[in-house]
Amino acid sequence: MLQIYKIKDFFNRELGRDSNGYVAPKQYKESFSDIFLFICPYNKNICYIVSDDKQELSCGMDPFKWYVYSFGISYFDDKHIALSSIENGNFLTSTDTFQIIDNAKYIREWELFTLEAVSNIQNDYVLITFESICKFHIRYKELEKVFSYREKMSLVPGLLSSVRTLELSILKNICKYIMQDREWVEAICEYDKSIWGSLGLKALIQYINNKSDFTYNNIVDQKFDFLANEIVPPLGVDAARPVSPLEIILRTIRANVIPSKDFCILATARNEGIYLAEWIAYHKSIGFDGFFIYINDCQDNSKKILSEFQKNNIVKYYESFSQDGVNVQGKAYGHALTFVPEILDYRWVLIIDLDELFVFDKNRFNNLKDYFEYIEKKQVDSIAFDWINMGSNKQIEWYDVPYFERFSNEGFHESHKIKTAFRPHKAARSYPHFPIEFNNYSFIRRNSIGNLMLTRINEEIHGPHGKHVNDNPDPRFAVIYHYYFKSVEEFIWKSSRNRGDHPKSEKILDIAFNEDIAKAYIESFENENNETADILSFPRINKFAENFYLTYEKIISIPAIKYELDENHKFYRERFLLLLKDLRNNSGNMGSKQKYILDMLSHL
Structure with a gap:
């Protein structure tokens, strides 16, 4: 049975997704989507959050924004946890001004969150996503044995949800299979239709596999303007941070x-x-x-x-x-x-x-x-x-x-x-x-x-x-x-x-x-x-x-x-x-x- 929860902060406010896509405490008369937290039994050091309306999520000052957002998790008892940023290891703080920030070095009261188990979710998107995460953690070491396109598609949500949390050696190995099997590329880009897939991953694999037939587009239009964001990382950050x-x-x-x-x-x-x-x-x-x-x-x-x-x-x-x-x-x-x-x-x-x-x-x-x-x-x-x-x-x-x-x-x-x-x-x-x-x-x-x-x-x-x-x-x-x-x-x-x-x-x-x-x-x-x-x-x-x-x-x-x-x-x-x-x-x-x-x- 999947371990799925709602989350409340120190002030007993339920967390949701605000209209800008950020995880935050729900406010009266404000537009929020429900979010669910999932703990995969195959890696309980990581938890995953999904909104019920299939919208992208982000948190704090992290530029990463996607349909599934992950945190490190620390346990204090059966109900109370602390969440930490995958990006910088800092703990999340829920403030009295209805914000979630990710700059705490230590856990105190405002860094504690309460889990409330949810037993009867009717949202297929949420359930399929969490099931895919479990499947991926079972199969990630033997992706070369995944032959059918249908099975690859079933693993893609779990793969993309987990890729940020993987060790570099494991990530390199997975990418090796993706390079060698075009069906993986097609399945990934079918699920995530962003520019990173259609103009990034597909073009790269095409070039690697057949340079002589590669045709390039020399027009760099306004859809690439986002590349001018955060050219130099902010103070305290040593490298370019991923966005997806x-x-x-x-x-x-x-x-x-x-x-x-x-x-x-x-x-x-x-x-x-x-x-x-x-x-x-x-x-x-x-x-x-x-x-x-x-x-x-x-x-x-x-x-x-x-x-x-x-x-x-x-x-x-x-x-x-x-x-x-x-x-x-x-x-x-x-x-x-x-x-x-x-x-x-x-x-x-x-x-x-x-x-x-x-x-x-x-x-x-x-x-x-x-x-x-x-x-x-x-x-x-x-x-x-x-x-x-x-x-x-x-x-x-x-x-x-x-x-x-x-x-x-x-x-x-x-x-x-x-x-x-x-x-x-x-x-x-x-x-x-x-x-x-x-x-x-x-x-x-x-x-x-x-x-x-x-x-x-x-x-x-x-x-x-x-x-x-x-x-x-x-x-x-x-x-x-x-x-x-x-x-x-x-x-x-x-x-x-x-x-x-x-x-x-x-x-x-x-x-x-x-x-x-x-x-x-x-x-x-x-x-x-x-x-x-x-x-x-x-x-x-x-x-x-x-x-x-x-x-x-x-x-x-x-x-x-x-x-x-x-x-x-x-x-x-x-x-x-x-x-x-x-x-x-x-x-x-x-x-x-x-x-x-x-x-x-x-x-x-």
């Missing part, structure tokens, strides 16, 4: 895909068509063999340029459409690390922008593979590279010549910030400067010379965001050249694109070309900091010039690519002059530094 059981299965399978290639780059771009050929050619010439580029809201020719690059098997590009307020850069990284199977072919992914170039010490390492093999002598999942800001050489206008010829090859550490290469298989999200691993895993982070990465001091100051700052910068072996400032003309063009790591907005003057940013640009423009000039061991980009030009000439010799690049140059010049006109017309709302920058282009 299918996400756990998907990421467990992704984590165990064996890569066959070495190095790729993941980047986002908006209206940066004038840089695409140079940037791709440079990184291809030094050893990166894959490119995943996301564009959004482009008004230049970027889409057509990337389309031609893709036809020639040089890049994969994706076009993202998002609502206002969405962090489009974080969404793009989350999509690549969640819904793009091809990125798993690579051992390492480097996240940089179109104004950044990766440079390793050619005096010490023959090629990119030599460098990474040196770092891989120790266990490592993530490699941090110091961010070196390059000067503008006091240039006013853009012209079509590579970065490293137009600008200074000396620079300065930018606030000890870093960019990162990491193994994509166990990452769930990424900030522009560092990845966020899934919570079943823990990254070993090293700096560019192979020592353990130190961010403790900055994490104490900035919280989880402190991981983007190196406590002890060291520019040997490999760095990121950051051409943030460039010419005056390019600075204004960059400002018109907004900032990718900020919420999408059209308020350019408030966000990307405000008075403070204009002041910082002028200070850098007039007083270039060349602290790396006398460091003989600093990685020099000019060592790669010969290979770059060979690769670049090969790329632009492709007629279709050359045509789209030329068209983009025409567009850029026309669009920039229009932008300049609009800014001048709005100069009455600008500060003195903004006007000063516009005056530097008075000849245009």
Whole structure:
């Protein structure tokens, strides 16, 4: 007989599901669904809660939300228990303000709940779900013996209800059976029709089993906007937290895909068509063999340029459409690390922008593979590279010549910030400067010379965001050249694109070309900091010039690519002059530094 209960808190209030989907004490005149708690006889350390109206449930600050919600359970007598979060181990507290919170470290009176047995449930959904949980706990060690699709379907609710509570070794074994049997995939996705199944699990298994026939969709629309949520975990949380059981299965399978290639780059771009050929050619010439580029809201020719690059098997590009307020850069990284199977072919992914170039010490390492093999002598999942800001050489206008010829090859550490290469298989999200691993895993982070990465001091100051700052910068072996400032003309063009790591907005003057940013640009423009000039061991980009030009000439010799690049140059010049006109017309709302920058282009 199933052990099913109603739950009451310390104040003798019955718990239910509120209108927002959270477990909470029922309130008079408020809309609540009934919930039932089930204790499986095969594992009494875990309990499961289901609402009677087949709606998703969540609790406290946990982002996980699904039809069955599980807790750890502690027993005090036949009726009184304490419930603990699967996510963080904290005990649940029922407050006098009708809330359930999950932050108690110890059990006191408010952490105690009373079980009231229910003997005659008439709800088939609740009974079938709890029966499936029991079946799963009986059969999970022999899933390879489950042959019929009907039996698989009967086990799926139990599997998905329990997946969050399983040991990692057991979870990996179950995922192995799912990978090998398409009926399991079909049964799981039939039961849970969420995006994690239809666009995640199915696509991943299809790619693993038959790469040659895999077709990908390069449109990333608004249904993926949720990937911009909680990019960096809150204080006290070390990794990306799951939101559904299918996400756990998907990421467990992704984590165990064996890569066959070495190095790729993941980047986002908006209206940066004038840089695409140079940037791709440079990184291809030094050893990166894959490119995943996301564009959004482009008004230049970027889409057509990337389309031609893709036809020639040089890049994969994706076009993202998002609502206002969405962090489009974080969404793009989350999509690549969640819904793009091809990125798993690579051992390492480097996240940089179109104004950044990766440079390793050619005096010490023959090629990119030599460098990474040196770092891989120790266990490592993530490699941090110091961010070196390059000067503008006091240039006013853009012209079509590579970065490293137009600008200074000396620079300065930018606030000890870093960019990162990491193994994509166990990452769930990424900030522009560092990845966020899934919570079943823990990254070993090293700096560019192979020592353990130190961010403790900055994490104490900035919280989880402190991981983007190196406590002890060291520019040997490999760095990121950051051409943030460039010419005056390019600075204004960059400002018109907004900032990718900020919420999408059209308020350019408030966000990307405000008075403070204009002041910082002028200070850098007039007083270039060349602290790396006398460091003989600093990685020099000019060592790669010969290979770059060979690769670049090969790329632009492709007629279709050359045509789209030329068209983009025409567009850029026309669009920039229009932008300049609009800014001048709005100069009455600008500060003195903004006007000063516009005056530097008075000849245009």
